[in-house]
Amino acid sequence: MDTREVRQGEELDKEKLEEYLKQNFPSYPDGPFDIRQFGAGHSNLTYELKSGEWEAVLRRPPKGPVAQKAHDMEREYKVIDAVHPFFPLAPAPMDFENGDLLGKPFFIMERKHGVVYDTEWPEGVTPSVELARNISREMVDRLVELHDIDYTKTPIKNMVKPEGFMGRQVEGWIRRFDKAHTPDSEEGKELKRWLLDHIPDNEESTIIHYDYKLNNAMFSKDEPDRMIGLFDWEMTTVGDPLADVGAAMSYWIEADDPEDLKQGLGKPPLTTEEGFYTRKEFMERYAEKSGRDLRHMDFYLAFAYFKLAGIVQQIYYRYQKGQTDDPRFRHMNHFVNRLIKQASVQAGLEMKSKGE
Structure with a gap:
């Protein structure tokens, strides 16, 4: 799945986030920390977090006010936590944070690697x-x-x-x-x-x-x-x-x-x-x-x-x-x-x- 530089206005507090990852994930390594954004989607914001071989995905609501009951990160986290053992195509959940850290609730889940079919055939796939x-x-x-x-x-x-x-x-x-x-x-x-x-x-x-x-x-x-x-x-x-x-x-x-x-x-x-x-x-x-x-x-x-x-x-x-x-x-x-x-x-x- 393609990532891009984080869009202007949708940046995360890199310093706070890195400290949180060090405190909550024992396997998180020392070294350069990189944040990129998944470009698709029109609603929630999704980011790739990476340090050396360690990687994960962060998902959070969009900027500004949101519709009531929409973009409920805690509920989505609980859903994938409930579904993943029965349907492994759902990404494995890793942690939920209630919003005190970055100003908006977010959760962390596993990073899967593969190809996503959207509007163009991915590089390396031969269409037929x-x-x-x-x-x-x-x-x-x-x-x-x-x-x-x-x-x-x-x-x-x-x-x-x-x-x-x-x-x-x-x-x-x-x-x-x-x-x-x-x-x-x-x-x-x-x-x-x-x-x-x-x-x-x-x-x-x-x-x-x-x-x-x-x-x-x-x-x-x-x-x-x-x-x-x-x-x-x-x-x-x-x-x-x-x-x-x-x-x-x-x-x-x-x-x-x-x-x-x-x-x-x-x-x-x-x-x-x-x-x-x-x-x-x-x-x-x-x-x-x-x-x-x-x-x-x-x-x-x-x-x-x-x-x-x-x-x-x-x-x-x-x-x-x-x-x-x-x-x-x-x-x-x-x-x-x-x-x-x-x-x-x-x-x-x-x-x-x-x-x-």
């Missing part, structure tokens, strides 16, 4: 249709594997309330979206009513990652179609597994998707290239491997696009309020509008884009 299909299959099968874990036998059971999950999700994301709404974004009134009226009656509950996408997975350098890591467990909970599938599909962009959907977060992901599963193929394999009935996927997909619109709108709201100056966020309202339209189409609703 066969590899794209194998990567797609691996993405499906590992999601099924995660959903097959009996959560009642893991510590995560003490952190969750599965009953009424989808109802809380729909109502909660409507509230979050409305709270972060700006006049240049769609309101999605009809869509919100439709979602509230069509919540499926599915009582199955499993561990769900809820941010399952290609660039949150890491694959082996030697076996480029074998997943070796899965990151960003901030949204993980126990709930309807089909909500997880829907969320995954909201990120799984296809070659024939509208241009403003494909480029909403920048350059289109590799899933638009030949050989990668379509969303239909992904869901068909998931149904086959899991044995689950996907007849109500229109709801889950519509909600997933709306939820993603809410996430992007929160980011855009922070930019509009001057809580971040990251130029990537300047025009994110356009992507919010596309996602609301995409959700409405999935729900079978007609709508005009804002300004039409």
